Amino acid sequence: MPELPEVETIKRELMQQLVDKKITAVVVNNAKVIKQPSRSVFIKTVKGSTIKRIIRKGKLLIFGLSNGKFLTVHLRMTGQFVYPGDGIKSRVSFRLSNNRLLDYKDQRLLGELRVVKNFNNIPFVKELGPExxxxxxxxxxxxxxxxxxxxxxxxxxxxxxxxxxxxxxxxxxxxxxxxxxxxxxxxxxxxxxxxxxxxxxxxxxxxxxxxxxxxxxxxxxxxxxxxxxxxxxxxxxxxxxxxxxxxxxxxxxxxxxxxxxxxxxx
DNA sequence: AATGGGACCTGCGCGC
DNA sequence: TGCGCGCAGGTCCCAT
CATH class of the missing domain: 1.10.8.50 (Helicase, Ruva Protein; domain 3)
Structure with missing residues (x-):
């Protein structure tokens, strides 16, 4: 579903709403969308970090975290971010320092969430053509x-x-x-x-x-x-x-x- | 290098 | 009304 204009729209909204918010808790309702690393390491790395910036590479969304790691999200066909969310039908929910939820929804479960040290090393990014x-x-x-x-x-x-x-x-x-x-x-x-x-x-x-x-x-x-x-x-x-x-x-x-x-x- | 197929998943709309 | 089938915006992987 989401192509460059849609992902760019979401990126701009995420920047407005989420920069400098701390992620205080992570709830994984379906671990299929977590591609890297394991579910527990994913949660441990994200929890307690602050969102410093949002980057878009093609259709990939990238959250720069205060601990130097990056949370990357590919929405594929049916991935959605909803903020503020209610946790209903969410695959992964992020609790923020203002006590609101950022929900990742994904009907078909084809989306991909990763936590990486360097997003440029993800094969998809490495091989990505010019913007x-x-x-x-x-x-x-x-x-x-x-x-x-x-x-x-x-x-x-x-x-x-x-x-x-x-x-x-x-x-x-x-x-x-x-x-x-x-x-x-x-x-x-x-x-x-x-x-x-x-x-x-x-x-x-x-x-x-x-x-x-x-x-x-x-x-x-x-x-x-x-x-x-x-x-x-x-x-x-x-x-x-x-x-x-x-x-x-x-x-x-x-x-x-x-x-x-x-x-x-x- | 290009093309074709299947896989990953769930749910919707269509025709019978 | 109920059921089976084809289809869905993306990407990866394998075979030819």
Whole structure:
């Protein structure tokens, strides 16, 4: 669910609400989401530390703790943070110095919480591609040269570029009028620049709207993000294209549901 | 290097 | 109404 705009939204809220709060207790209701280290060491390390800063790397959230360790959280499909929480349906709850709860919820239990010494050593971070906002159009262009793979799965490849998932890949390609089936190699210079500009514009707009609440994503406060109403193709199978009225198509590409306008996107 | 499949999980909506 | 099936925004791992 959560892609760069959603994770960035949560990061900003966590910064506003939680910096300099001490974690006084940790309750683990389901240890499946604790990937590293053991449940007991995890609790022991986090408990008693103060949250000093919040970092985002792609879709990964990182809490910098006062003891020098880092709590990293990947929300995967259905992870959520809720603050202040009530502990209900929470997989892990953090009690803070103001006596409020920060709840980590995760319906499908696919999320990952870790405590590490150095987050740069996590394989996911090590191999993570550049942040979109750190790129320029010409860098992006050169990244695409000689890539034979299809453009949509490539945009979703976190090693290629950080933060773009299935939803924003679809939206960005629609806005750039490029078919998800095209090979990266086949894009003209103009198309590459255009695609880059649409990536930046779309992600910024989505952050301004505080993300897209489809099914599971919510802001820290529990409120939905409003970018959904700007979606042009995602989850719109059979609906008319806003530009040409052609029915939006859904195909399966690299195992993922892929929405596009067969007429506008060439 | 690229592609395809399955695995990890739970719960929802659809068609029969 | 009840049940089985396919599907879900992410990532990793294996095989070809």
């Amino acid at each position: 979109p906002f750190d790129l320029t159009a010409s860098k992006f262009e050169s990244m695409l040269t000689n890539r034979k793979t299809k453009i949509k799965p490539l945009l979703m490849d976190q090693k290629f570029i950080a933060g773009i998932g299935n939803l924003y890949a679809a939206e960005v390609l629609f806005r750039a009028r490029i078919s998800p089936l095209r090979s990266a190699l086949s894009l003209s210079k103009k198309e590459k620049r255009n695609l880059f500009n649409e990536i930046i514009k779309t992600l910024k707009e989505a952050i301004r709207c505080r993300g897209s609440s489809m099914d599971q994503y919510i802001q820290l406060s529990g409120k939905p993000g409003s970018y959904v109403k700007h979606h042009k193709v995602y989850d719109k199978k059979g609906k008319p294209c806003i530009v040409c009225n052609t029915a939006i198509k859904r195909i399966s590409l690299a195992g993922r549901g892929t929405y596009f306008c067969p007429k506008c996107q060439k």
